[in-house]
Amino acid sequence: MKKHSARVAPLSACNSPVLTLTKVEGQLRPPPAPSCAAPAPSGLEEGGRTARPSWSCSGPRLRKLSWGLAVALCVCASWAGATQLARLTFRTFDAPFTLTWFATSWNCVFFPLYYAGHVCKAAERQSLKQRYRECCRFFGDKGLTLKVFCTRAAPFGVLWTLTNYLYLHAVKKINTTDASALFCCNKAFVFLLSWIVLRDRFMGVRIVAAILAIAGIVMMTYADGFHSHAVIGIALVVGSASMSALYKVLFKLVLGSAKFGEAALFLSVLGVFNVLFVTCVPVVLYFTRVEYWSPFDAVPWGNLCGFSVLLLTFNIVLNFGIAVTYPTLMSLGVVLSVPVNAVVDHYTSTIVFNGVRVIAIIIIGLGFLLLLLPEEWDVWLIKLLTRLKARKKEEPAESAGDAGSGPQKSRRARPPLAR
Incomplete structure (x- = not known):
């Protein structure tokens, strides 16, 4: 249907902030960078001078930038909050797989939430059964069968x-600052696999970003002195x-892209798979005392539910925020979570921000930002430099013309001398 023509790959990719596989139907190139471009000169001023372009931002672009700021802050707060709350939960509930199973089960509410939004905003409302059948076409002509x-x-x-x-x-073994910074390397891994x-387009700047990410991982390990505890934590994050x-790459290869409703259904299906087939794993871990909590009343349900809500919010915003803003701004929220976690760790833990650790975090963040550059960034940069050079050449010419026209006008205006 035309009303749901936007197609996106589920962006979270298991909490992945990577947005390189975002796709909008009918759009072959990524959306333009969120900047205020100058319009071309519309004509000539009086006297034959070229009119200078006026720099202005259109209303829709400002609105999209405002939404982007709100989405970035929401992504930052939910991702950093979920990481910090997970760390806090492990103090009294040492069961990372059980926490994973509990939080993933909340994915089941993705499609119901999407349908609630469809009922509230769609001009032609469909029944739940009709909407479900239409979204099931994403899995093939036969829909969501047992084989599929x-x-x-x-x-x-x-x-x-x-x-x-x-x-x-990994959050159990290393601080949240290192974990959140190292996880940003997944964008470099996505580029290499893609x-x-x-067979995605080769870009030298992204190869440099991948090298920076690998260098940051090595420096992060060196900052902790190559201790076994830290090395295991870093290996787990990597x-x-x-x-x-x-x-991310398999989704693009096997399934391609999905409409918003199809993405919500797919994420809900992952939640159903978790409830049906993964539930046995935490049960086995409990009875084998690998992840044992006792008494049952001592389970911090508030922390578990809070972590699940934050993670669900992060996934919702990251999957469907593209409808209101630019993917690049959404990715910036993940980078901002690193300094937020660093501030929290500084006041709540014994983390030591030595020079090597700070440089490693900066290098990883720089590599992540380089990967956000669009494919045509070099063309845009050349055009920008060309415009700046043209403006610099015009300004001396105009000033020279103004200086030369002044004396001529005064000579013409001077009356002839009487003899």
Whole structure:
């Protein structure tokens, strides 16, 4: 249907802030950068001078930038809050896989929330059954059959669970600042896998960004003195980022892109898979006392529910925020979560921000920002430099013309001398 023509890949990718696989139907190039461009000169002023362009921002663009700021702040707050709350939860509830299972089960509410929004905003409302059947076309002509569920949804459910579990297990061993900074490397892994598997366009600046990400990982390990505890935590985060990147690339390769309703249904299917097939794992871990909590009344349900709500908010905003703003601004919210976690860790833990750790965080953040550059960034940069050079050449010419016209006018205006 035309009303739901926007197509996106589920952006969270197991909590992945990577947005490189976003796609809008009928749009071959990424959306323009959120900047205020100058319009071309419309004509000539009196006297034959070229009119200078007036720099102004249109109303829709300002509105989109405002929404982008709000979305970025929401992404930052939810991602940093979920990481900090997970760290706090492990003080009394040492069960990262159980926490992963509990939070992933909340994915089941994605499609009901989407349908509630459809009922509130759609001009032609469809019944729940009609909307479900239409969204099921994403899985094929036969819809969501048992075979499709096992072959297409189940592998992504496994990758989703692994990504969450590895990240939460790493938060137990290293501070949240290092974990959130290292997880930003998943964008570099997505680029490398997309370049190899999907044959995406080669970009030198993104290769540099990937090298910076790898260098940041090594420096982060060196900052902790290569202790086994820290090395294991860093390896777990890198593994989580790798699983997230694999999820992203496989989704693009196997399923392509999805409408907003289809994305919501897909994420809900992952929640159903988690409830049906993954529930046995935390039960086994409980009875084998690998993840044992006792007494049952001592479980911090407030922390578990708070973490799940924050993670659900993060996924909702990151998946559907593209409808109101630019993907680049949404990604900036993830980068901002690193300094937020650093401030919280400074006051709540014994983290030592030595020079090596700070440089590693800056390098990883710089690599992440380089990966946000659009494919035509070099063309835009050349055009901008060309305009600046043209303006510099025009200004001396205009000033010279003004200086030369002044004496001539005064000579013409001078009356002839009487003899």
